[in-house]
Amino acid sequence: xxxxxxxxxxxxxxxxxxxxxxxxxxxxxxxxxxxxxxxxxxxxxxxxxxxxxxxxxxxxxxxxxxxxxxxxxxxxxxxxxxxxxxxxxxxxxxxxxxxxxxxxxxxxxxxxxxxxxxxxxxxxxxxxxxxxxxxxxxxxxxxxxxxxxxxxxxxxxxxxxxxxxxxxxxxxxxxxxxxxxxxxxxxxxxxxxxxxxxxxxxxxxxxxxxxxxxxxxxxxxxxxxxxxxxxxxxxxxxxxxxxxxxxxxxxxxxxxxxxxxxxxxxxxxxxxxxxxxxxxxxxxxxxxxxxxxxxxxxxxxxxxxxxxxxxxxxxxxxxxxxxxxxxxxxxxxxxxxxxxxxxxxxxxxxxxxxxxxxxxxxxxxxxxxxxxxxxxxxxxxxxxxxxxxxxxxxxxxxxxxxxxxxxxxxxxxxxxxxxxxxxxxxxxxxxxxxxxxxxxxxxxxxxxxxxxxxxxxxxxxxxxxxxxxxxxxxxxxxxxxxxxxxxxxxxxxxxxxxxxxxxx
DNA sequence: TCTGGGGTCCTTGGGCGT
DNA sequence: TCTGACGCCCAAGGACCC
Numbered sequence: 124x125x126x127x128x129x130x131x132x133x134x135x136x137x138x139x140x141x142x143x144x145x146x147x148x149x150x151x152x153x154x155x156x157x158x159x160x161x162x163x164x165x166x167x168x169x170x171x172x173x174x175x176x177x178x179x180x181x182x183x184x185x186x187x188x189x190x191x192x193x194x195x196x197x198x199x200x201x202x203x204x205x206x207x208x209x210x211x212x213x214x215x216x217x218x219x220x221x222x223x224x225x226x227x228x229x230x231x232x233x234x235x236x237x238x239x240x241x242x243x244x245x246x247x248x249x250x251x252x253x254x255x256x257x258x259x260x261x262x263x264x265x266x267x268x269x270x271x272x273x274x275x276x277x278x279x280x281x282x283x284x285x286x287x288x289x290x291x292x293x294x295x296x297x298x299x300x301x302x303x304x305x306x307x308x309x310x311x312x313x314x315x316x317x318x319x320x321x322x323x324x325x326x327x328x329x330x331x332x333x334x335x336x337x338x339x340x341x342x343x344x345x346x347x348x349x350x351x352x353x354x355x356x357x358x359x360x361x362x363x364x365x366x367x368x369x370x371x372x373x374x375x376x377x378x379x380x381x382x383x384x385x386x387x388x389x390x391x392x393x394x395x396x397x398x399x400x401x402x403x404x405x406x407x408x409x410x411x412x413x414x415x416x417x418x419x420x421x422x423x424x425x426x427x428x429x430x431x432x433x434x435x436x437x438x439x440x441x442x443x444x445x446x447x448x449x450x451x452x453x454x455x456x457x458x459x460x461x462x463x464x465x466x467x468x469x470x471x472x473x474x475x476x477x478x479x480x481x482x483x484x485x486x487x488x489x490x491x492x493x494x495x496x497x498x499x500x501x502x503x504x505x506x507x508x509x510x511x512x513x514x515x516x517x518x519x520x521x522x523x524x525x526x527x528x529x530x531x532x533x534x535x536x537x538x539x540x541x542x543x544x545x546x547x548x549x550x551x552x553x554x555x556x557x558x559x560x561x562x563x564x565x566x567x568x569x570x571x572x573x574x575x576x577x578x579x580x581x582x583x584x585x586x587x588x589x590x591x592x593x594x595x596x597x598x599x600x601x602x603x604x605x606x607x608x609x610x611x612x613x614x615x616x617x618x619x620x621x622x623x624x625x626x627x
Numbered sequence: 628t629c630t631g632g633g634g635t636c637c638t639t640g641g642g643c644g645t
Numbered sequence: 646t647c648t649g650a651c652g653c654c655c656a657a658g659g660a661c662c663c
Contacts, residue, residue, distance in 0.1 A: 138663095158631080159631055159632090161631095163629085163630075163631075164631065165629095165630065165631050165632095166631095167631080167632090167663090168663095180663080181630080181631085181663095182629095182630085183628065183629050183630055183631095184631095185628055185629075186628060186629070186630095189628080225662085225663075226634095226662085226663045227663085228663080229663070309661085309662075310636095310660085310661065310662085311661085312660060312661045312662080313660085313661090314659085314660060314661085315660075315661085343637075343638070344637095344638095345636085345637060345638085346636095346637075346638095346660090368634085369634080369635070369636095370633090370634070370635085371633090371634090372632085372633065372634075373632085373633085374631085374632060374633080375631095375632090376630095376631060376632085411655085411656095413656095421629090421630070423658085423659095424657080424658080425656085425657060425658070426656085426657080427655080427656060427657075428656090429654085429655065429656085459631085459632095461632085461633095463633090463634095
C-alpha cells in the first residue's frame with residue numbers, strides 16, 4: 124500500500140449500451156439492452172434507463188423483455204466496442220506506461236509510474252482530466268476511482284458510478300470499507316456471500332472483526348487470507364502492464380438441446396477448429412485440450428487431456444476433443460459444448476514437427492485444415508438460432524458473434540417492423556437488425572428491423588439528431604452494408620465513405 | 628422464464644518418483 | 646522390500662469476474 128492515492132481505476136459506464144446510444148442518436152435516453160437475443164440469451168449490458176426497469180447484467184434476455192418490453196434489444200458489436208476501447212486505452216497510456224486493462228471497458232493505471240501524480244490533489248486533477256478527455260474522444264462517460272491500492276481504487280470507481288470520480292484518502296480505508304457489504308469486495312460472489320451471511324457476517328467491518336483464522340476456517344486458506352487483508356484495506360498487488368494469456372477457449376450454447384451423437388461430434392469438431400483459429404491468431408500453441416459439456420439439466424463437466432508437447436495443429440486438437448467426448452455420456456441432451464486449450468506456449472515451428480511425429484506414431488489420420496478454416500458441414504437442421512445469435516460462422520476464423528446483428532422494437536414506437544432476432548435473407552442480401560448501412564440517396568443509417576421482404580432503416584449517425592425511418596425492399600440496389608462510423612471526430616460529420624467499404 | 632461467453636484462480640484428490 | 650512424507654503433475658470441479 125502506497126502513501127498517496129495514485130492508483131486509478133477506470134470503469135466505463137454501461138459500456139456496450141452507451142456505445143450503441145452514441146452511435147444511434149434515436150436510442151439516447153432510451154432503455155437499451157445489449158446481449159444475446161436467442162431463446163437462451165442473457166443481458167451483457169443494460170443502459171441506466173433500462174436498469175430502472177430492473178434489468179441488469181447476466182439476467183436472461185427473456186426476463187428482461189418482460190420487465191422492459193419497449194426497450195431496444197441489440198446483439199453486441201464487439202469490433203466496434205474494441206475500437207472504442209482502443210481509443211480509451213490510448214488515453215490511459217498517455218498518462219502512464221503502467222496500464223493494466225481488465226476488459227474492454229476497465230483498466231488500472233499507475234499514475235506515479237507515469238509521473239503525473241504523487242499526491243491526492245494531482246491524482247484528482249488527472250482523473251478529472253481523463254474523464255473529460257474520454258468524453259471528448261468518444262462521447263462516452265467513464266467513472267474513476269483513485270486510491271492507494273487496486274482493490275480500493277476499484278471499490279471507489281464502483282461507488283463513483285455513473286459519471287463520477289471518487290478518491291479514497293490514505294488513512295481512511297478501513298473506515299470507508301467497514302459499513303459496506305461483503306459483496307463489495309472483489310472475489311466475494313453469491314456463494315461466498317451466502318456462506319458469510321450464514322455466519323452472521325454481512326459487512327466488511329464484520330469481516331475484519333472475524334479475524335484471519337476464522338475466515339481461513341470458513342473459506343479456505345488462500346481465499347480467507349485474501350478476504351481478511353482486503354477487509355483491512357490491505358492490497359499491495361502492483362499494476363501489471365502485460366499479462367500472458369493462460370488459455371484459449373470457445374463455446375456455444377444451443378437454442379435447443381442436442382441429442383444426436385453424430386451432430387454433437389460434428390459440433391465438437393467445429394469448436395476445435397474455431398479454437399485453433401483463435402490459438403493461432405494469438406500466436407500460441409498449447410498442451411492441454413479441454414472439452415466442456417453442459418447437459419440438459421445445466422450440470423457441467425469438463426474432460427481434459429495433456430499432450431506431450433504444445434500444439435496448434437487443428438487435427439491434433441480435433442482428435443483429442445473427439446477422444447474426450449467418447450468418455451462423456453450425453454443421453455438426455457446437451458445445451459452447451461466448448462473446446463479449450465491451456466498450458467499455452469509461444470508458438471514455435473518445432474512444435475509442428477514434434478506433433479507431427481507424435482501424430483504419425485498415434486496413427487496419422489488427421490487432415491490439415493487451412494488457415495482459413497474449414498466449412499464443416501452443417502447438420503441438416505441448423506441449430507435453429509445460428510442466424511440470430513451469431514453461432515456457427517461458416518469459417519474457422521476467430522469471428523466475433525457475427526458483429527452487427529440485433530433487433531430493435533418500439534425504440535420510438537414508430538417503424539420497427541422486425542421481430543426480435545429476426546433478419547432477412549433474400550436474393551443473397553442479409554440485413555441483420557442493428558447493423559450499419561448506407562443508402563445512395565439517404566446516406567448512413569442502421570437497420571431497425573426487417574420482415575416480409577422489407578427492411579426498415581433509420582437514417583442517423585453519431586452526432587446527428589435522431590433520424591427518420593424509411594422502409595425499402597430487401598433487394599434495393601441503392602442500399603448496402605457499411606462499417607460503423609466513428610462515434611466522434613474524423614468522419615463523424617457525415618463525410619462520404621467509399622461505396623462498398625466493409626461490405627460483408 | 629430460467630441461467631452467455633471468455634477468461635482466471637483455487638481446491639481436492641490421485642498417481643508417481645524420490 | 647515396505648512404508649510414510651513430500652513435491653510435483655494432472656484431472657476435475659467450482660467460484661468468480663466482466
